[in-house]
Amino acid sequence: MRSETEANRAIALYADTVRRICMVHLKSYTDTEDIFQTVFLKYVLSSAAFENEEHEKAWFIRVTINACKDLLKSFFRSRTVSLEEVLPQEAGVTDDHREVLEAVLALPPKYRNVVYLHYYEGYTAAEIGKLLGKNENTVYTLLSRAKGQLRDALGGDGIG
Amino acid sequence: MGNRIRDAFDGIHAEDAIKRRTMAYLKVKTAAPSRGAHGRRLATALACFALVLLGMGGWRFYMTPVSAISVDVNPSIELGVNRFDRIVTVEGYNEDGSALAAAVDLQNMSYSDGLNTLMCSDAMRPYLGNDGFVSITVIGDTEEKSEEMRGQITACAYAAQPNVECQCGDRGDIAAAHEAGLSFGKYRAFLELQELDPEITVDDVRVMSMRQIKNKMEELFGSPYNAPFGNGSGDSGNGAWQGGGQHHGENDPLESVI
Secondary structure, eight states, X not given: OOOHXXXXXXXXXXXXXXXXXXXXXXXXXXXXXXXXXXXXXXXXXXXXXXXXXXXXXXXXXHHHHHHHHHHHHOTTSOOOOOHXXXXXXXTTOOHHHXXXXXXXXXXXXXXXXXXXXXXXXXXXXXXXXXXXXOOHHHHHXXXXXXXXXXXXXXXXXXXX | OHHHHHHHHXXXXXXHHHHHHHHHHHHHHHSOOOHHHHHHHHHHHHHHHHHHHHXXXXXXXXXXXXXXXXXXXXXXXXXXXXXXXXXXXXXXSSHHHHHHHHHSOOTTSBHHHHHHHHHHSTTTHHHHTTTOOEEEEEEOSSHHHHHHHHHHHHTSGGXXXXXXXXXXXXXGGHHHHHHTTSOHHHHXXXXXXXXXXXXXXXXXXXXXXXXXXXXXXXXHHTSOOTTTGGGSSOOSSSSHHHHTOOOOGGGOTTGGGO
């Protein structure tokens, strides 16, 4: 079991990543809090040894995505809320950001992960394939279709 | 547009409140169990243990015979009956008895149903032909119970047959009967025969069928021997069966559990 110091370090480093993935998948703040608890408890109890920070970050991304999927399968999760509720009401979120995020969250669920992982985290199609357990070509297809839909929603000023 | 997406996500941060609550949650989840938690676990363990004991006690209570029925033809078997009038033990007291006990499953049946099953079974049929004689002896935990059981059994169709008799036995005979390797029903017959012929031994009786014992009694008595065989409904304690009885209450296997 990892120490309290290690847990605090992990929260400081990866809380934002977990929060962003939760926003991509979940529609409720309560669910987000559940995912935080699940992911970081798993980390504390895990004996996995990480080669470097990138490896550790990939672990958090994979575990968070899986936890979100599990929660979405759960019968007891919160069902529907407005988009306003999903997006954090932070000072740093401008109208432009809000418009972009709303466009991303309006994509079909299978596109959202690849958009986030590719455009924000900077992973290649091959790396995303490894993370999500998908074929690299499938990731290319998903990215291409997502790009098309985002272009339609936000105007075609050179995505990618 | 790639930059717009990056910038948009960059504006998303985990709120301090959620971080604090997650830290607090981890602290609670990973802390050593408190004394209170220990107490609760101990209480739960004790409650489980008590339940197991109760279950074991209940099972033992159910499986304890308080009454018994001896069925003797040539096979001799004893049925142990619990407080709920259910057969909980079936034991053969000679080779034929052991084979019969193994062939017919009477476990957990009411004693009247069990006797009916036994009497109607294929395994019993060969012994009932050729003038076979059936003696059913009951011993309840009280005299009243013995009478009640005998009444139940004699009311059944199989007990109405002329070659079937039912009587109450004597609890005091059980230990001596088992010591002699006989069922208490057959032992009662031995005691009665011994009254008529003091030379008769347990070993003589061991190899005799109930029909042979009955014929021997009639031969010695000089006329049809009516007690207990002759009256059909049996004897509850005042007939010839009881008269010659010896009492061996010290090692009574049923008494020890009542």
